Amino acid sequence: MNSTQDTLYAQASEHISDFQFDNRVAGVFSDMIRRSVPGYTQIINTLGDFAKNLVTPDSRVYDLGCSLGAATLSIRRQIQGRNCRILAVDNSQSMIERCRENLNAYVSDTQVDLICGDIRDIEIENASMVVLNFTLQFLPPEDRDALITKIYRGLNPGGLLVLSEKLCFDDAPIQALLEERHLDFKRANGYSELEISQKRSALENVMKPDTLATHEQRLKAQGFSHFSLWFQCFNFASMVAIK
């Protein structure tokens, strides 16, 4: 997968515009997300392991906000020969184009439908697994319940939702403690103070993290009776919910 180094925020800019998954971001995204999200590679690998256990023959898998296809690739490797279809959806044309190249670089008997569209508009049916890997945080908060309801309805009994997100914390000292560890993670990965602060400004209006409690309450309120956090590193987490 393309790993051009992310230097998008390295030069001082007078006006920082809102973060967008445009062509510039898509070109460096593989490097950006690995250097920005602690545990990203482990989460991607574990998505494949979950799929190996839980994806049932003749069912569908949805990768919502698929970006360059990392989750789809990890899952596809583990579900060969099950006659499944993966629907990978993203509303960034630049991401979809690069995702197609990444998927075509490997052979598989599992069909992938790559859809350039809004995850709020697609239908979900006959799903044994749905992935929201760092995507829900980019939806307006008022649209999140409806998406989770749609996912719940489209999952087969026993079907799995994996939800990975940046978290925020109501407890101010905990927020400060974990946020600082995340900033150190970025520094250790070579991001300068300027890059960190300019990207923070760009994300401020477009990425709105929830607390873990809000996620749990939302998933339970929309019907999921089985919920657990399975991964957390600082203020980044991944959760599972089973129908």
Ligand SMILES: C[S@@+](CC[C@H](N)C(=O)[O-])C[C@H]1O[C@@H](n2cnc3c(N)ncnc32)[C@H](O)[C@@H]1O
């Ligand atoms: C942080 S990235 C997801 C990373 C990816 N899931 C992975 O594991 O590598 C968020 C993605 O969601 C997409 N996205 C955000 N809002 C969307 C929406 N409403 N509909 C479809 N895609 C959306 C963005 O274009 C972006 O590619």
Ligand SMILES: O=C(O)C(=O)C[C@]1(C(=O)O)C=C[C@@H](O)C=C1
């Ligand atoms: O919170 C940050 O500083 C991030 O960079 C996080 C994050 C994410 O969680 O998706 C934000 C935008 C990019 O997609 C990569 C990582």
